[in-house]
Amino acid sequence: xxxxxxxxxxxxxxxxxxxxxxxxxxxxxxxxxxxxxxxxxxxxxxxxxxxxxxxxxxxxxxxxxxxxxxxxxxxxxxxxxxxxxxxxxxxxxxxxxxxxxxxxxxxxxxxxxxxxxxxxxxxxxxxxxxxxxxxxxxxxxxxxxxxxxxxxxxxxxxxxxxxxxxxxxxxxxxxxxxxxxxxxxxxxxxxxxxxxxxxxxxxxxxxxxxxxxxxxxxxxxxxxxxxxxxxxxxxxxxxxxxxxxxxxxx
Amino acid sequence: xxxxxxxxxxxxxxxxxxxxxxxxxxxxxxxxxxxxxxxxxxxxxxxxxxxxxxxxxxxxxxxxxxxxxxxxxxxxxxxxxxxxxxxxxxxxxxxxxxxxxxxxxxxxxxxxxxxxxxxxxxxxxxxxxxxxxxxxxxxxxxxxxxxxxxxxxxxxxxxxxxxxxxxxxxxxxxxxxxxxxxxxxxxxxxxxxxxxxxxxxxxxxxxxxxxxxxxxxxxxxxxxxxxxxxxxxxxxxxxxxxxxxxxxxxxxxxxxxxxxxxxxxxxxxxxxxxxxxxxxxxxxxxxxxxxxxxxxxxxxxxxxxxxxxxxxxxxxxxxxxxxxxxxxxxxxxxxxxxxxxxxxxxxxxxxxxxxxxxxxxxxxxxxxxxxxxxxxxxxxxxxxxxxxxxxxxxxxxxxxxxxxxxxxxxxxxxxxxxxxxxxxxxxxxxxxxxxxxxxxxxxxxxxxxxxxxxxxxxxxxxxxxxxxxxxxxxxxxxxxxxxxxxxxxxxxxxxxxxxxxxxxxxxxxxxxxxxxxxxxxxxxxxxxxxxxxxxxxxxxxxxxxxxxxxxxxxxxxxxxxxxxxxxxxxxxxxxxxxxxxxxxxxxxxxxxxxxxxxxxxxxxxxxxxxxxxxxxxxxxxxxxxxxxxxxxxxxxxxxxxxxxxxxxxxxxxxxxxxxxxxxxxxxxxxxxxxxxxxxxxxxxxxxxxxxxxxxxxxxxxxxxxxxxxxxxxxxxxxxxxxx
Numbered sequence: 001x002x003x004x005x006x007x008x009x010x011x012x013x014x015x016x017x018x019x020x021x022x023x024x025x026x027x028x029x030x031x032x033x034x035x036x037x038x039x040x041x042x043x044x045x046x047x048x049x050x051x052x053x054x055x056x057x058x059x060x061x062x063x064x065x066x067x068x069x070x071x072x073x074x075x076x077x078x079x080x081x082x083x084x085x086x087x088x089x090x091x092x093x094x095x096x097x098x099x100x101x102x103x104x105x106x107x108x109x110x111x112x113x114x115x116x117x118x119x120x121x122x123x124x125x126x127x128x129x130x131x132x133x134x135x136x137x138x139x140x141x142x143x144x145x146x147x148x149x150x151x152x153x154x155x156x157x158x159x160x161x162x163x164x165x166x167x168x169x170x171x172x173x174x175x176x177x178x179x180x181x182x183x184x185x186x187x188x189x190x191x192x193x194x195x196x197x198x199x200x201x202x203x204x205x206x207x208x209x210x211x212x213x214x215x216x217x218x219x220x221x222x223x224x225x226x227x228x229x230x231x232x233x234x235x236x237x238x239x240x241x242x243x244x245x246x247x248x249x250x
Numbered sequence: 251x252x253x254x255x256x257x258x259x260x261x262x263x264x265x266x267x268x269x270x271x272x273x274x275x276x277x278x279x280x281x282x283x284x285x286x287x288x289x290x291x292x293x294x295x296x297x298x299x300x301x302x303x304x305x306x307x308x309x310x311x312x313x314x315x316x317x318x319x320x321x322x323x324x325x326x327x328x329x330x331x332x333x334x335x336x337x338x339x340x341x342x343x344x345x346x347x348x349x350x351x352x353x354x355x356x357x358x359x360x361x362x363x364x365x366x367x368x369x370x371x372x373x374x375x376x377x378x379x380x381x382x383x384x385x386x387x388x389x390x391x392x393x394x395x396x397x398x399x400x401x402x403x404x405x406x407x408x409x410x411x412x413x414x415x416x417x418x419x420x421x422x423x424x425x426x427x428x429x430x431x432x433x434x435x436x437x438x439x440x441x442x443x444x445x446x447x448x449x450x451x452x453x454x455x456x457x458x459x460x461x462x463x464x465x466x467x468x469x470x471x472x473x474x475x476x477x478x479x480x481x482x483x484x485x486x487x488x489x490x491x492x493x494x495x496x497x498x499x500x501x502x503x504x505x506x507x508x509x510x511x512x513x514x515x516x517x518x519x520x521x522x523x524x525x526x527x528x529x530x531x532x533x534x535x536x537x538x539x540x541x542x543x544x545x546x547x548x549x550x551x552x553x554x555x556x557x558x559x560x561x562x563x564x565x566x567x568x569x570x571x572x573x574x575x576x577x578x579x580x581x582x583x584x585x586x587x588x589x590x591x592x593x594x595x596x597x598x599x600x601x602x603x604x605x606x607x608x609x610x611x612x613x614x615x616x617x618x619x620x621x622x623x624x625x626x627x628x629x630x631x632x633x634x635x636x637x638x639x640x641x642x643x644x645x646x647x648x649x650x651x652x653x654x655x656x657x658x659x660x661x662x663x664x665x666x667x668x669x670x671x672x673x674x675x676x677x678x679x680x681x682x683x684x685x686x687x688x689x690x691x692x693x694x695x696x697x698x699x700x701x702x703x704x705x706x707x708x709x710x711x712x713x714x715x716x717x718x719x720x721x722x723x724x725x726x727x728x729x730x731x732x733x734x735x736x737x738x739x740x741x742x743x744x745x746x747x748x749x750x751x752x753x754x755x756x757x758x759x760x761x762x763x764x765x766x767x768x769x770x771x772x773x774x775x776x777x778x779x780x781x782x783x784x785x786x787x788x789x790x791x792x793x794x795x796x797x798x799x800x801x802x803x804x805x806x807x808x809x810x811x812x813x814x815x816x817x818x819x820x821x822x823x824x825x826x827x828x829x830x831x832x833x834x835x836x837x838x839x840x841x842x843x844x845x846x847x848x849x850x851x852x853x854x855x856x857x858x859x860x861x862x863x864x865x866x867x868x869x870x871x872x873x874x875x876x877x878x879x880x881x882x883x884x885x886x887x888x889x890x891x892x893x894x895x896x897x898x899x900x901x902x903x904x905x906x907x908x909x910x911x912x913x914x915x916x917x918x919x920x921x922x923x924x925x926x927x928x929x930x931x932x933x934x935x936x937x938x939x940x941x942x943x944x945x946x947x948x949x950x951x952x953x954x955x956x957x958x959x960x961x962x963x964x965x966x967x968x969x970x971x972x973x
Contacts, residue, residue, distance in 0.1 A: 030954070031487075032477040034463040034503050035832040037813060038470075041338040041825050045319050051824040054838045058940045068832050070502075071948045072877055076845055077509050079877040081502045082954050083832060133944070145347040145897070147710060148824070150316045199321055202332040202473025203480075228956045244955035246480075248489060248505035250552065 022188065023111035023211040024169050025239040026198070027221040028085055031246045032205035035068050035083030039197035039206070043087075046170060046196035048156045050142030063136040065167040066197055082245050085206070087197070088113060088134045088167035089230065089238030096126035096135065104164070111211075111239060112169055122162040131234055135166045169208070170195035190216040211239070289314060296323050296775025298689045298703040299337045300682040302426060302816065303399045304328060304468040305691030306337060307775045310683065310706040317341055317683055317707050323775040327695045328471045335829055336816060337470070342823035343681045344710065348896030349664050350678035351711035360654055363671040363894045370714065376675050377633075377660045378726035381415055384630055385727055390416025392630040394620060396612075398637035399424040402688040402700075403747045404717055404740075405607040411724045414731035419629070421612035421620060425642035425817040425907075426465065429613040430572045433918040434581030438589070438789040442608060444693035445595050445786060447566060449475030452594040453488045454560035456522075456553060458515040458584060460568030461498040465811045467568075467693050476503070489560075491553060493518060493545075494569065496808050496843065496885040497878030499832055509880045512806045512924060514543035515571040516580035516795030518550060519587045525554035528590035530792040531583075542798055544880075557587070562594040570808050570924030577924070578917040579795035589789035597783035598694035602751060615919035617643065624652035631658040635716070636679075640668040641818045641892060641905060643921065646866040646912040662719055665822060671894040679716040684709045686717060686740040688748075699778035700751075702744065702771055715740045755779075793917055801882050804927040805848075807864060808885040809906035815889025817907075821899035822892075831887065834874050835941035840903030842930070843876035843885040852932060859935040862886070864928045866911055869904035872937050884928055 043049065043066045052062050066087040073080045090113045096105050097113065104119035105126050127135035141161040144152070152158060155172040159165050170193075177193040190209050198206040209218035226243040286293060292313050299306045299320075307326025311319040320338050324331035343349070353373035354365035368376075384393055393415050399422060400408060412420040428444070436442035449455060449462065449472050462472040479488035492504035493515060501507045510518060521539035524531035536554070540547035557563045567584040574580065588595045612620070617639060623629050625648070632653065643649055653659060653672045661670035662677045670676050679685070687703045714722075717740025725732040737743035745768060752764050759767060771777045811817055813832060820826040830837050842860055844852070854860060854873045861870050862884060871886065879885050891905025910926045948954050 029481055031480045034473060034476060035499060036463055036469070036473060037335045037829055037832055038333055038338065038473075040829060041335040042333070044825055044828075045338055045341060051828055054827075054940060057828065057837055058938060062828070062837075062942060064830075064942070067830065067942060069944065069953075070832065070835070070946065071954055072946050073948070076847070076877055076879075076881075077507075079497070079507075081497070081833065081878070083502070084953065145824075148342070148345045148347060150710070151318060151341045151345050153318050154313055196319070199331070200333045200338065202334060202470045203477030204332075204474065205477060226955075228952070230953050231951060232956070233952065242955075246487060250506075 021110065021212070023239065024090070024174065024193075025111070025209070025211040025218055025222070025241065026169070027207045027218050027227075027241045027243065029205045029221070029243040030082060030084060031226070031243060032203040033083050033085060034203050034205075035070065036202060037068055038200040038202055039066055039085060040064060040068060042196040042200035043167070045151070046153060046156070047168070048152050048158050051144070051148075052142060056140065061139050063138070063165065065134070065136070065165070084230075084242070085197070086132060086134060087240070089132055089236065089240045090169060092237035092239065093235060095129040095131065095236060099125040099129040101125070110174065112171065114168070114171070115164060115166060117157060117159055117163045117165070120163040122164065124164065126164055131231055131236065135164050138163050138165065287315065292318070295704060295706040296772065297683065297706055298687070298701045298775075299333075299340060300687075300703070301336045301340055301819070302465065303401075303424065303692055304470065305689045305701070306333065306470050307701055308333060308337060309775065312706055315707060317344055322470065325774050326701065326776045327697060327699050327778060328468060328691045330471075330474055332470050332474060334470050334473070335814065336820050336826065339820065339823045339825045340683060342825050343664070344683045344707070346665070346822060346896065348666075348822060348898075349681065349711065350666065350676060350713070352713070353678050354666070354676040356674045360659070360674070361650065361672050363666060365666065365676065368675075370712070373675055373677055374722055374726060377677065378723050380631055380658050381723065382727050385416055389630055391418060392628060393417045393633070394419035394421065394623075394629045394631070395633045395635070396620065396637060396639070397422050397635040399427055400636065401607045401692065402604040402690060403744055404687045405604050405610070406747070407717055407720055407743060409606065410734055411720050414724050414727055414734050419620070420610055421616050422607070422610045423612055423617050423637055423639050426811070427611055427613070428467065428568065428572060429611070429920040430577040430915055430918050431567065431581050432611070433578050433920070434585055434793075437578070437582055437791050437793065438585035439786050443598065445597050446694060446696040447472070447564060448562075448594040448596060448696070449564065450478035450482065452479060452560075452562045452564035453486065454556050454563040455479065455488065455490045455566065456557060456563065457490070457492045457500055457504070457566040457568075458519060458580065459494040459498070459571030460566035461500045461811065462566060462568070463503060464499040464813045465816050466566075468691070468695075471695055489556065491556070494571065495806065495880045495883045496810065496876070497833070498569065498810060499813060501878070502833060507878065508545055508549065509878075510543035510545055511798050511880070512570060512808065512883065513574040513576055513795075513798030514539070515567065516576055516583040517542045517798075518545070519565060519580065519583035520792070520795070521550055522554040522557055523583065523587040523590045525551070526558055526587070526590040528586050529790045531586060531590070557591050560591070563591045564588065564594040565591070569810060573920070573922055573924035575799060575913060575916050575922045575925045576795040577915050577920065577922060579793040582791060582793040583795060586789045586792060589786075595786065596696055597786045598696060599698040599781040599783040601690035601692075601694070602698055602700045602779075603747065604690055613919070614914060614921040617649070618647065621647060621649055621652040624656050627655065629656050631660070632656045633660045633662070634669055634673065635662040638667045638669045638818065640672070642907055644866055644910045644912050644923075645908050662716060664713070665896055667895045668893050677719050678711070678713045679719060680705070680709055680713045683707060684713070685715045686744055688744055697778055698781040699776055701776045702748070704772055717743060799925060801927045804929050805882055805884040806880075807862070807906070807910065807926040807928040808879075808883050809888050809910065809923060810885060812887035812889040815887070818889045818892060818905070821889050821902070822896040824898050827898050830942040834876065835943045836874060836939065837942065838902065838940050840871045840887065840890045841874040841939070842871045843874050843879050844930075845879050845881040845883070846875050846877060848881045849873060849875045852930060854932055857936050857939045859933045859937060861931045861933055862909070862928050863931070864909045864911060864926050867909040869906070869909055870933065871904050872939060874939065884930055
């Protein structure tokens with residue numbers, strides 16, 4: 001146990017991921033995002049998200065690793081709305097990680113906030129600690145009406161009742177790219193990993209890649225002067241950089 | 251002690267029950283595996299999405315013979331590697347639990363929706379015997395075929411089939427086909443076609459109700475254009491203004507949203523065109539447009555100035571603006587504006603094949619005529635394929651009663667939907683992910699391209715390829731028809747047609763044999779050639795839009811195409827039912843949107859059920875107070891309210907199209923579904939709204955940026971630079 005705590009403490013140093021191979025991150029441009037929700041269904045399809053049904057949805061039991069949030073400003077006729085895709089921010093200083101009594105959620109060597117389903121005992125503390133509210137609990141073991149289960153992605157586990165789940169940045173796609181790079185004796189090149197949401201996005205509002213590589217598309221996109229991170233004052237150090245929506249004034 | 255033991259026992263029993271709930275699965279469906287398949291390795295097949303008419307090229311990830319994920323085809327000019335929510339949900343069509351697994355025969359009263367499964371031989375015999383006897387009796391023309399938006403060579407197959415039957419009644423009706431825009435383009439440009447609206451290269455987009463980011467014409471391609479317009483590299487950020495009574499998804503993304511009175515769009519467009527010196531538009535003053543629309547005259551002047559100063563301005567029209575009584579006139583006004591402003595509108599080259607499909611688009615006038623003919627007993631057999639007009643037309647059209655009068659109704663439909671429920675026999679076709687077809691995208695994207703749609707998985711059920719069904723029935727009609735349909739199956743038919751396409755081009759393709767050419771097109775998922783369409787002629791035609799109709803004491807009723815369900819075609823897909831509406835967060839149900847002031851006046855809040863009454867009927871739905879809709883407008887999403895459409899859609903919510911007046915466009919005859927006035931009454935009942943929601947405002951939390959709400963610095967805002 002002491003070993004685990006020591007190891008964990010070492011990994012909790014901010015910016016530790018700089019010492020490792022990759023720091024996966026994302027840039028989301030709110031000036032491009034149209035709120036069309038292609039990413040939401042892409043995520044559902046890729047990651048075996050359950051169909052919870054009307055009754056469970058009414059009880060706020062829905063599971064959407066990625067959701068489109070909308071923020072209104074002003075009143076009619078000057079009402080304005082801005083969309084914001086909200087998913088796990090893969091925080092470097094993740095509040096959820098300090099909360100878990102069984103280390104089911106931890107930081108891996110790629111800068112990802114990872115959830116080990118088999119370790120999770122379902123205290124749901126992490127979801128309470130998460131300021132972004134992107135952790136979803138399986139209150140039930142969901143079923144797929146036959147033959148919908150034939151669509152399930154064999155690269156992603158289907159979760160059961162009692163475990164917490166959340167966005168993984170499509171870790172199965174990252175693993176696959178890393179495996180292929182390893183076979184080549186090389187690093188994963190920029191653009192070789194694309195999470196499902198990024199791949200679907202019609203307006204090309206999302207960019208994904210390695211922040212450790214200063215020349216990667218994601219590093220360059222994050223240099224835009226509109227960059228910010230959601231609720232940065234909380235010092236969670238998210239791996240997702242947003243670019244503000246541009247306002248036009250006559 | 252006893253209690254503790256009991257609890258432990260219950261817990262263990264509970265765990266066993268939970269874990270044994272999972273059904274056993276066969277992980278690898280083959281005993282002897284096909285050669286292109288390795289367990290654990292995904293195979294990708296390119297095909298064409300057929301969820302809407304845009305014709306996006308897609309590629310499907312297949313593992314162990316099952317389709318897992320849909321992505322856009324990066325080589326395809328329409329989708330360029332991207333996809334939309336409805337397209338992604340095609341997998342819910344393929345594996346839908348309610349998809350017909352074999353042909354069905356009606357039991358009991360027509361329209362009851364009760365069917366019993368039958369074999370294919372019986373199904374084919376039932377349909378072909380009926381058609382053959384009508385044909386022998388010289389009554390071939392009393393057979394009508396009503397399809398959706400069938401394009402490409404499959405459409406030509408249907409033409410050949412109907413010629414074999416001896417009938418000229420081959421009609422297409424699809425709610426999302428923009429009838430009025432096609433009619434206006436015929437009037438303005440002399441071609442009833444959709445030009446290429448080049449949003450990506452425009453620097454000012456003025457959209458009159460066209461929700462191009464949701465379902466207008468080609469949403470994925472326009473989404474790409476929108477991203478480029480906003481933040482494309484090496485260009486200035488383009489400006490977007492949306493004129494519409496209820497803020498749509500595109501309106502939400504616009505820089506400025508202008509809530510004009512429904513039906514006044516044409517006058518606004520003409521006033522701007524007049525300012526730009528368009529011929530025939532000088533009589534339309536800004537003042538008149540301002541009075542009709544309720545917008546500030548200064549605002550309209552400002553739009554005119556933006557339009558004039560932009561290098562590549564673009565005006566679009568869609569949604570209810572296209573479905574008012576003056577919808578075609580509004581569209582013609584927008585065409586004039588584009589012509590006067592040198593807009594980013596270019597023509598499309600002629601499609602390589604299937605161009606004659608356009609002349610079968612019956613539209614609403616054609617559907618009305620068919621209803622009259624069915625009522626007059628002039629139709630002895632009706633074949634319905636791939637369309638659900640009973641859900642997208644008002645009850646007052648009387649389509650249901652008319653179909654009920656036809657002695658024999660057959661449907662080729664993968665689902666028992668509102669319309670196919672009326673059939674005596676349903677032939678169960680493959681889903682599009684199991685079938686062969688081909689397509690030329692409509693609207694095109696400025697170049698001549700075509701795609702072959704191939705099956706990506708083996709059929710899940712005992713269904714047949716749509717083309718195979720048509721060929722098989724045709725061959726059973728008589729030897730002369732059989733000679734007209736000499737192909738063994740759809741694949742052979744398509745290859746024969748593509749061979750004709752290949753012939754004249756074989757020289758430029760060099761040593762490439764046809765087989766190689768065919769495989770290359772399948773592999774790339776697209777074939778394109780460098781042909782340009784004729785330049786669009788200057789527009790001078792003005793159709794007077796007239797003054798917008800007054801709502802009187804009532805409200806303008808504003809149905810809109812829902813993002814998740816579209817016109818209703820997506821309602822049986824569980825991913826789409828569970829997809830939160832981006833502007834309200836609503837799922838699974840219908841709702842009615844009211845301006846906060848209107849809601850206050852009526853004394854209703856979120857979740858209060860109201861009755862919306864029109865001359866042609868009424869419906870009930872809960873209120874969602876919506877900050878961006880005119881106070882005199884009641885908006886409602888389409889898509890729900892299916893009588894029959896599987897477990898996810900049947901009997902859910904209400905269908906706004908069922909109560910709209912049977913009013914038609916005064917110039918084109920298209921259904922003016924945006925021109926109904928309604929009254930709203932409180933029922934006193936309340937329901938809990940099922941929606942994905944949170945605090946709807948930023949409230950200085952620095953969620954939308956370091957500066958918080960309204961561009962003001964947040965109280966504790968800090969702009970830490972990324973390290």
